[in-house]
Amino acid sequence: MIDEQTKKPSSFWRELPVLLGVAIIVAVVVRAFVLQTFYIPSESMENTLLIKDRVLVNKLVYDFRSPHRGEVIVFEAPNSWRNDPSEEDFIKRVIAVGGDHVVCCDDKQRITINGTPLDETYVYTNPDGLQDLPSEEQFDVTVPKGRLWVMGDHRSRSGDSRYNFIRSKDPNQATIAEDNVVGRAFVVFWPFSRAKWLSVPDTFEKVPNPATG
Structure with missing residues (x-):
């Protein structure tokens, strides 16, 4: 036995x-x-994301669809965007997608997409209650197909599409290829006191698709 x-x-x-x-x-x-965690190293997405926040990124979602306006994404930055060659992954908000006409600014200092202004309540506000301008520089650009116009929420501290377009005047250098997107950041999980979903702001629901033809 x-x-x-x-x-x-x-x-x-x-x-x-x-x-x-x-x-x-x-x-x-x-x-x-499927999923990966990322550490926030800079001020470029304040106050949505703070330095030392950790986010969870869905790496599978864009295998089935393209990124949408308003989503926060992690992507492999072009070499021309990097101050340090080792800084490979950036995190920004998708403002416009391929075919969109992006203009700054209208008579109320708002960015418009396909003629519709954005109410960017997520843009950085300092401790005195003063909000960053949508952009300190004017621009008018149509996003190339298959590419994304991305911006940080802390506009005065973000090397993003706007910054690179002002510098290069080239829509391709100022945008990122959809193929370079790592995934969608959808939740802040650390520190626990700041845990939250990274949802798409309502203002993007009003933006029409770009005109065709």
Whole structure:
């Protein structure tokens, strides 16, 4: 007769390496293809995201659709955008998509997309209650197909599409390819006191699709 009390512990220790191996493989697959955490290193998305915040990024969603206006995305930055070549991943908000006509600014100092102004309540507000301008420089650009116009919420501290367009006057250098998008940042999970969903602001619902033809 086999003693069940001695069999179970020895069986567990034999199976443990297999279980650990499976857990590691699952974690690697999830990180590579489904979810990944990112650390916020700069002021460019304040006050939506603060330095040292950690966000969770869905890396799978854009395998099934293109990024939408208003979403916060992580992307591989073009070399011309980087102050440090090692700074590979940037995080910004999608303001306009391929075909959109983006203008700054209207008579009320608002960015317009396809003729519709944005009410950018998410743009950085300092401790004295003063909000950043949508842009300190004027621009008028149509976003090339398959590319995205992205901007930081802290406009005066963000090297983004607006900054790179003013510098280059080239819509391609000022935008990022959809293929360079790593995924959508959808939640702040750390610190716990700042945990929140990163939802799309309502103002983007009013923006019409670009005219065709």
